[in-house]
Amino acid sequence: MTPGIRRILSAFLAAVVSLAILLPSGAPAARDIAAELRKERGRLLEMKDREEKTVRELTEALRNEKRSKGRVDALRDRLKRQKSLLSRIDRKISVLNERLDRAEKAVRELEAAHGQARSDLQRAEVAAFVGLRAGTGAPWRPSVRERERHFMRVYLVAGAEGIDRITRARERKTEELTGLERQVAVTEKKRTSEKKVGDSLLSRQEEERRRLADIERAKKRKQEELKSLRAKIARMESVVSRVERQVKERELRARRRGAGGSAARAPDGDPRRFASLSGGLSAPLAGKVVTRFGRQRDTTFDVTIENRGVEIEAPSGASVKSVGQGEVAFAGAVSGFGNVLIVQHGGGLFSVYGRLDTFLVKHGEAVKKGTVVGRLPGSPSGKSVLYLELRAGGTAIDPTSVIPLER
């Protein structure tokens, strides 16, 4: 459940808690109000069920959307990397092809040179033979002829060495060409494989986009639905507030009748009243405040939420202690808050503990400050959240203003 939804639910809880507090202490004479309250409670419960369902669906849709967006982003990143990889492979293939062309050209040239050199050498050998037979040069100059024959030998040796050089160079180039061809083949294969991966990623991305669009549509629908519900809940809250006011007025009248002028002290939301409790107040558990009291901006739904309590993050299964001396006024399940325990400290002071896993005290049982009243549920992440709300005279006050809590 997202913090936004929790905040919305906290508003409901506040109304429910108010009702839960007020009902046991209500005057027996006000039957019409009680009936109205029961009626409104029924309607409220029904709306809460619907709202809870919608919130679950919306949460699921949001989770799906987040997952889908994550997948789309991941696919986009992978596609980008894939394109970059393909581009690199293409460049490499291009470079390899250029080298291949050059090597092929070099091999062709070397083959031509080799053929030419062989042909030249053969012709030179023929020329040497013919010259030897015909007495090339000056026949009356034997020394010159001897020198010419020696030069022909030098030339033939040089020609043969040249052919050897060309042959070796051709072999080297041929080996290089073969290596390049192998590289090109391997790179082409890799490219085909990566192209397939890219196509697969593209189709998956398209599929994810379609799914995301579906989710977006569902989310929009659920948001509309939630908006409508929130409007209804607001109306309901106004009704509950009205009833609460009536209860307060009735309490005031009864107190005036019973205690005369001493009841002039009107209940109000002064935090100092909690400080005046006997024994003082202590933190219900060691943890960090993750949701603050008061008006908060919900970026998920782009709305402003009025938080009437705080949420304290603590290890799963942690013991929850009473913040002060009092009596258990309510212990039961409240939709959206799980198991809720309300301790009445007297003088219109209440402390509310939501999202409990188990209760360790019963309705009507007296508790002291530090008495373990329940435990937080377990969680795979190892962290759980306690909802803590303090009410003084029907008004929610910031728990951090009277209890030292880590923020």
Added chain:
Amino acid sequence: MSERPSLWWIDWRLSHGPLVRETIGRFLFFFLLGAALLSLLLSGGVSRFLAERYAVTAVLRAEVPSAEAEGLARKVASLPAVRSAAYRDAEAAWKEFLRAYPDPDPLRGPGGNPMPGYIEIRIRPDRFTGEDIDPVVSALRSVPLVERVLAGEEWLPRLLRAGRIASWACWGIFGAFVAGFFLVARLQERARAVASAVDFAFLAERGVSTGRLAFFRAAAAAVSGFLLAAAGTAAGGGALFLSLRKFPFLERVIGPPSDLLLPRTVAGALLFSCGAALLSAAVSLIGWRAARSGRK
């Protein structure tokens, strides 16, 4: 007191006509023979011709710089038996090679010029012998700059032997001509002696001794032979000089015209003239004796 008549040039006075003809003939003969002699002296038979055709080739290593090669050529040229030593660089060797083979296209491969430079050593014609050539070749083979020495070891002995034979043949022909001259001149002398026998008998009746007459005839023949040989050789030398100047290719066979004036050439010509004088005197005496005895 009885006056004794001079017997000098007695033949000239007794047989003027035949002697003029003989003199002209002998001059022409000595002209030819003198030219041949000078040619043989200058050429050394066929030595000059062969020396002109023979050369020792010192093939240099490929990395030898031109300056070092030229220095080596100068050192080689200073050897006693060497007439000239010329350095040819690789380019010249390549051109010579291309000239030698009439189809140069296949020889102009992409590998460039593979020919090394070389030094061509020519031997002096008068030192063109195996004993003079061998030290030159040995000296060249010991030089580190030289990769190979081409001295025609396979055919040089045959060439030298052929040269010797050819030279002997030339001198033999020359000698045959001299012998021919001797025979012809003897016949001429005898014929003239027979023709003048009446006159000689007349002189003998008047107290002129036969020996004295023969002596003076021989002496006159020697003088005239010397003069004719010298004049003929000089004329032949002049003709040879002009021929060598006009036909320079003959220098490669005979020699340069300037060599005609060398002391050894002049000495050779003088010796030839002296020989001709002696031969003329001998022919005169032999012809006289033959005429007296009635032999042919």
